[in-house]
Each structure stands twice: as structure tokens, then as C-alpha cells.
Amino acid sequence: MKTAIQNGKIVTYKDKSEVLENHSLVIENDLIIDIISDSELNKQHPGSEIINAKGKAIFSGFANCHTHFRLTLARGIFENESPSNTPPFPGIPRKDLPGISKEEHQIMVLLGALESIKAGTTFAMEVAEGIMDYADEIQKSGLRLVIAEQMSDRMYGSYGEPGKIESDPRRVEAGIERVTNLYSKWNGYDNSRVTVGIAAHAPDMNSPHSLNEIRTIQEKLDIVSTIHLNQLWGEVQNIIDNYGxxxxxxxxxxxxxxxxxxxxxxxxxxxxxxxxLGKFKATVSFNSAIAARRGLSPNIKDLDEFGCKIGMGSDNMDENMIEVMRMGMFMERVRTNHGREPHPNEVYGWATKNGYKSLGVENGGTITKGSKADLILVNLLQPHLTPQNDIVSNWVHMGQIHDVESVMVDGKWIMKDHNVLHLDEEYIINEANKIAKKAWS
Ligand SMILES: [Zn+2]
Incomplete structure (x- = not known):
């Protein structure tokens, strides 16, 4: 059965975005199989189920290259507990995340998934220790996922905290076992909607032994890896102190x-x-919102010019990629004292196409023939998105979470007319409130 989305404004993207009107987007199984003029639709694809998208734009969904769903528990608290950006660096001056049960943890993770979908994310890389505990719950949301199991082996102290870094090799072994198990169970699940990645926590949390082991497993399994890198000035000082x-x-x-x-x-x-970093062509996940909250900013223009790929991520306490995209553009313009660059087209590419590529889906993050059918319908007929002189510019500068009406991943709707289909929104919000209240009290 084919589905044809008709009457909408189709935002295609190759090197830059282009808007097609009077065309239909045809989807079969997990792929966009055609973008065809309306007059040709019946001839080429008779009997397709028609979705009327009048007044709507069809954009790529977002790829969130770095998030921790469970840290929704810290919303309202951790945003304002940033470490110092100038010496001395005594460590992160904040409360520890309170312990919660496995079941409670699952609810907080689903809260993150819920917000992600409502804000138009179709693909996310979840980074955490112990993902096996909630991988099944999170994949039921219908999101495309890289689940990246994290490990660290520093015995005393935490990231950004000074002190001699000593390794506990048993933690490396345990971490490798967790990744291997997660890979066996989940990698390639549901037409490869779920894949597995491997994460080192941070340079000052992972010994040389641990980094080498992780890299060996990454190469053996041929998966993506990730790390929090040059996150804090305290981390930089730590590495200088320990390794020179x-x-x-x-x-x-x-x-x-x-x-x-x-x-x-x-x-x-x-x-x-x-x-x-550029020489190795690594991806930088530009986590703009958390960067701004910490009073810091990466040099994105330089990293890009040196050869890095630029993706975007939300990180803690926030799953709204519309804000991440906008904030990233604003931060770069302020940082570089340039009012025209980066252009919305470029930033939209970071948050969609680049992210898909970096997370291992080459034919994703774009609305083109042959691409994965991961897309969102955005209601344009609203004051803040009118007039529609340049809908990509409008989307990046003015887009809001409630503009997203429907979300499709791998050719299947996971949100339709604002209803998130596989998650019980009211239940998750009520339970998450109860869990957080109890935990933080
Ligand atoms: Zn993080």
C-alpha cells in the first residue's frame, strides 16, 4: 500500500533546501519512492492512500545526535547548576541525580521520548549506562534510535573534578559486556530502526586502557562511538594535570x-x-541549548572549516530540537559577530541531514526519492509562520513545538494530528511529576 501526501509544501534538501508545490510525496514501506506532480500521481501510483496536507509543510524530522532521556528528571534543577568557566575548578557544584527504581526510570525516559516526538525529532542517539533496562520501552515509541551504551572506569571523583585519575579495569570489562549484550539483542531491530553505539563518558572519566578497548569493540562491531569532549574547562585542566x-x-x-x-x-x-578533530572527520554534536546554559560556545564555523561534520543535540533536560536549531544559529551569529551566517538552510541541514549521516543512516534526513520516510508535517497557517516567503527561514527563526502536527518514522506515523500514537501522554506526564517530586524531596 502506497501513501501519497498531497497539497503540501515539500521541503527537499540536497546542498540547500528547495520548496516544491503542486507535488505529491509518495511513500511505500519505509521509503520515499517518488516526488511527483499532482497531475501524474494517479497515473503513476493509482490507489495510493491520500493524505491531504493543505496548509502544511513537509520537513525532514530532526536527528538529535546527543541526548540522555532519563535526565528529564533534573529539569528545573541542573540547568542552573553550571560549573565554573574560570579557575579554580573544584568540580560540578550540584546535587547528585537522586536514585529511582527501574520502573520510575522507564517513565522518565518515556517523558524524554514524548517531548522529542512532539518537537519533531524522528531520530535520536540516547547515551547512558544500562540502556538494556529500558531499551524495549523506548523503542516502542516508534522513534529511530541509536542506543549508545556508556562506560567509564575512573575510580575516584567525577568529570571536571580534580584529582589523580585511577582506572578500575573491572569496570571496563563490565562495560564491554553491556555493549556486547545490547548489540546482540537490539542492533538492527525492526528494519534497523534501532542500532547500537558505544560511548566513552569523557576524557577524564576513561583511562587509556578503556579508550583502547572501546575503540577495538567499535571497529569489530562497525558501530558509531561517542564521547563528551572538551565539555568543561575543569576537564581540560584535569587532562593536563594527569597526562600533560x-x-x-x-x-x-x-x-x-x-x-x-x-x-x-x-x-x-x-x-x-x-x-x-577535523583531520579525523569526526562529527561535532553542537549541543547549543545546554552550551548557552553553561555560558559556553563551541567554535562551529572553525570546526566545520577544519573538516568536522556538524550535527546537533539537545543533551540534558531538554528534547526540543526546534529550540536547539534556532539557538545554534543565534549563538554562532553572536559569537562570530556576523548577522547573516550561518544561514537557516545550513543550520536546518546540521539538524537533519548531517545528523542522519553521522548516526549511520546515509539515506535519511532529507526529503528526496530513495530517502527513509522520516518526516514531519508542520502547520504553516499560523500568525508566526505567515507570510510564507521562505518557509525554511520561518521554521528555523520562528518554529514552535505546537506547529508539529504529525510525525512519521520508517514510513509509519508515530504522531498523527498531535496524538502521539504509541505513548500514553497523560499517564507519562502525571507519573513523571509524581516520580520527580518524590525523588527530589
Ligand atoms: Zn551529555
Missing amino acids: TTPTKYLEQNNFLNEKLIAAHCRCMNKEEEKI
Whole structure:
């Protein structure tokens, strides 16, 4: 059975976005199989189920290259507990995340998935320790996922916290076992809607032994890897104190940098490190909203010019990629003192096409023939999106979460007319409130 989305404004994207009108988007199974003029539709694809998208735009869904769904638990708290950006660096001055049960944890994760879908995300990389505990719940949302199991082996202290870094090799072994199990159970699940990745926590949380083991497994399984890199100035100081070098050079020395690496943050980084990362063609996940909250910003223009791919991520307490996209554009314009660059077209590409590619889906993140049918319908007939002189510019500058009406992943609707189909929105919101209240009290 084919589905044809008709009467909408189809936003295609190759090197830049283009808007097609009077065309139908034809979907069969998991793919966009045609974009055809309305007059040709019946001839070429008779009997297709017609979806009327009058007044709507068809955009690619977002690829969130870095998030932690369970940290919805810290919303309203961790945003305002940023570490110092100037010496001394005593560590992160904040409360620990309170312990909650496995079942409670599952609800907080679903809250993250719910917000993601409502804000137009179709693909996300979830980074955490112990994903096996909730992989089934989260995949039922219908989102496309890379589940990246995280490991660290630093015995005493936490990231950004000073002190001698000592490794507990048993934690490396346990981490490798978790990744291997997750890979056996979930990699390639449901037409490869779910794949598995591997995550080192941070340069000052992972010893050389741990980095080498992770890299070996990554190559063996041929999967994406990730790490929080140059996230905090305290981390940079830690690596200098322990290894006499900078975080990115430390990773280079331990064979960790590669083209399938997604380096999250990259904001406390010198030019030499930016060039090294570019040389390896790694992806930078520009986590703009959390960066702004921490009072920091990566040098995205330079990282891009040095050869990095630029993707975008939400990180903690926030799954709204519309805001991430907009904030990233604004931050770069302020940082570079340039009022025209980056252009919305470019930023839209970071948040969609680039993210898909970096997360391992080459034919995704674009509305083109042969691409994965991962898309969103956005209601344009609203004051803040009118007039529609340039709908990509409108979307990046003015888009809001409630503009997203429907979301499709792998050719299947997961939100239709604002109803998230596989998650019980009211139940999740009520339960999440109860869980957080109890946990933080
Ligand atoms: Zn993170």
C-alpha cells in the first residue's frame, strides 16, 4: 500500500533546501519512492492512500545526535547548576541525580521520548549506562534510535573534578559486556530502526586502557562511538594535570578519534585540537541549548572549516530540537559577530541531514526519492509562520513545538494530528511529576 501526501509544501534538501508545490510525496514501506506532480500521481501510483496536507509543510524530522532521556528528571534543577568557566575548578557544584527504581526510570525516559516526538525529532542517539533496562520501552515509541551504551572506569571523583585519575579495569570489562549484550539483542531491530553505539563518558572519566578497548569493540562491531569532549574547562585542566596534554590530543594518542565518532560539546577547545578533530572527520554534536546554559560556545564555523561534520543535540533536560536549531544559529551569529551566517538552510541541514549521516543512516534526513520516510508535517497557517516567503527561514527563526502536527518514522506515523500514537501522554506526564517530586524531596 502506497501513501501519497498531497497539497503540501515539500521541503527537499540536497546542498540547500528547495520548496516544491503542486507535488505529491509518495511513500511505500519505509521509503520515499517518488516526488511527483499532482497531475501524474494517479497515473503513476493509482490507489495510493491520500493524505491531504493543505496548509502544511513537509520537513525532514530532526536527528538529535546527543541526548540522555532519563535526565528529564533534573529539569528545573541542573540547568542552573553550571560549573565554573574560570579557575579554580573544584568540580560540578550540584546535587547528585537522586536514585529511582527501574520502573520510575522507564517513565522518565518515556517523558524524554514524548517531548522529542512532539518537537519533531524522528531520530535520536540516547547515551547512558544500562540502556538494556529500558531499551524495549523506548523503542516502542516508534522513534529511530541509536542506543549508545556508556562506560567509564575512573575510580575516584567525577568529570571536571580534580584529582589523580585511577582506572578500575573491572569496570571496563563490565562495560564491554553491556555493549556486547545490547548489540546482540537490539542492533538492527525492526528494519534497523534501532542500532547500537558505544560511548566513552569523557576524557577524564576513561583511562587509556578503556579508550583502547572501546575503540577495538567499535571497529569489530562497525558501530558509531561517542564521547563528551572538551565539555568543561575543569576537564581540560584535569587532562593536563594527569597526562600533560589536552583532551583531544589525549584521544588522538589513544587511537580514539575516527570518522564514526560523534564528539559532543567541543566547546573548551583550542585551535590545535579543533584541527586534529577535523583531520579525523569526526562529527561535532553542537549541543547549543545546554552550551548557552553553561555560558559556553563551541567554535562551529572553525570546526566545520577544519573538516568536522556538524550535527546537533539537545543533551540534558531538554528534547526540543526546534529550540536547539534556532539557538545554534543565534549563538554562532553572536559569537562570530556576523548577522547573516550561518544561514537557516545550513543550520536546518546540521539538524537533519548531517545528523542522519553521522548516526549511520546515509539515506535519511532529507526529503528526496530513495530517502527513509522520516518526516514531519508542520502547520504553516499560523500568525508566526505567515507570510510564507521562505518557509525554511520561518521554521528555523520562528518554529514552535505546537506547529508539529504529525510525525512519521520508517514510513509509519508515530504522531498523527498531535496524538502521539504509541505513548500514553497523560499517564507519562502525571507519573513523571509524581516520580520527580518524590525523588527530589
Ligand atoms: Zn551529555
